[in-house]
Amino acid sequence: MDISYIINELGEDREQYFGSVAPPIFQTSMFAFKTTAQMREALQNEAEVPFYTRGNNPTTTILQKKLAALENAEDALVFASGSAAVAAAVMANVQAGDHVVCVLKPYSWTNKLLNLLLARFGVQTTMVDGSEVAHFEAAIQPNTKLIYLESPNSWTFEQQDIAAVAALAKKHQLLTIIDNSYASPLYQNPIGMGIDMVVHSATKYLGGHSDTVAGVVCGSKEMMRKIFHSEFMTIGAVISPFNAWLLLRGLRTLPIRLDRVSQSTAEIIAYLEKHPKVARIFYPFSPSDPQYDLAQKQMCKGAGQFSIALKAETMEEVERFCDGLSRFLLACSWGSYESLIFPACTLYTSENYQNNVLHWSWIRFYIGLEDPQVLIADLEKAFAKMNTPVAQP
Secondary structure, eight states, rough: OOHHHHHTTOOOOGGTTTOOOOOOOOOOOOOOSSSHHHHHHHHHHTTTTTTTTOOOOOOOOOOHHHHHHHTTSEEEEESSHHHHHHHHHHHOOTTTTTTEEEEEOOOOHHIIIIIIIIIGGGGGEEEOOOSSHHHHHHOOOEEEEEEEEEEEOOSSSSOOHHHHHHHHHHHHEEEEEEEOOOHHHHHGGGGGGGSSSEEETTTTTOOOSOOOOOOEEOOOOOHHHHHHIIIIIIHBBBBHHHHHHHHHHHHTHHHHHHHHHHHHHHHHHHHHTTTEEEEEEOTTTTTTOOOOOHHHHHHHOOEEEEEEEEEEEEHHHHHHHHHHSSSSSOSSSOSSSSEEEEGGGGGOOTTOOOTTSSSTTTEEEEEOOSSSSHHHHHHHHHHHHHTOOOOOO
8 A cells, every 4th residue: 555545545434424525523432322232243342343432433443544554564553642552562461470671761651661660560671782683682581571672762763673673582482562653654664574563652743743642553453452452441541532633634744744854854964963062963864873774774764853962061051052942942742843852951850761861961853844944043043152151130
């Protein structure tokens, strides 16, 4: 299936809703039946038939079909957040006494899930440097059930050799899960490389408008049914019909948004690579990146997120740079139309993050849909303010 068919037509039966070009929002909590036999049949097949919106809703079903097709998966489930999707995918496949191997520096809430929440219930996790497949193999124990990847991650953008890790997991009969939020289904397809399940923070590129929070799990129909009947229905972290509709709207423009973001990011990276105030750039598609060849091998293009290390003597210099930007918003997410920064120095008083992992001089950028030359001019002004202390009243 071609991408344009998936995002514009797949799963949409316009004759069923009066020829409406945009699918309707089935804003209902439940569905009624004419007979007890119909109700019984629907209840027995709740994963396929609308019965109660916590389990199945026609608006969400259209979205799930599109997301599964984009990831070359048999099926998908959509959740109320990316962290809910990650938690359900992992929890459905481990129990007390099991062991997980996870790449270092994953999404902060994935780290909490594995090393705090699940640890309370007897699930052990070993964190490994994912740059070498041998590191995963060395960490495998007799009770290992799962290998969890995030390639690239969303701060320092380390990658894993996805196909090689998938082959290792199959050799040891282990399940694999990867967070593919950074690359999106358009720029990286892990299932084609042998991964079992793909998760996304759909809040990012898939939504693309900073107006909804959601998560996705893609995989085999058998695995999606397993998750549906356990964590999905039991915990109930499901997406609302309206938010599912917002994601459908976001998918319509995903290819053109990503193309613009990728092109603009390349221009801004080229500018930053030459700037004397930039000590380092973390970006998989930068030729100076140590994993540049791997990025070329398993991703189609570079996306819009990267980090820099500023040449700064103090945290105050970093703050002056950040506060001097007017076209970049200070915010925590990414993947939408607006350009953002997330300074690591803001984490140094937060209980939810590990202060020692990220240096205070690091700043994560996301490049949106603005003119790249406008953003570069904004950066120039902010760099000029780094060494100019604010006058005290």
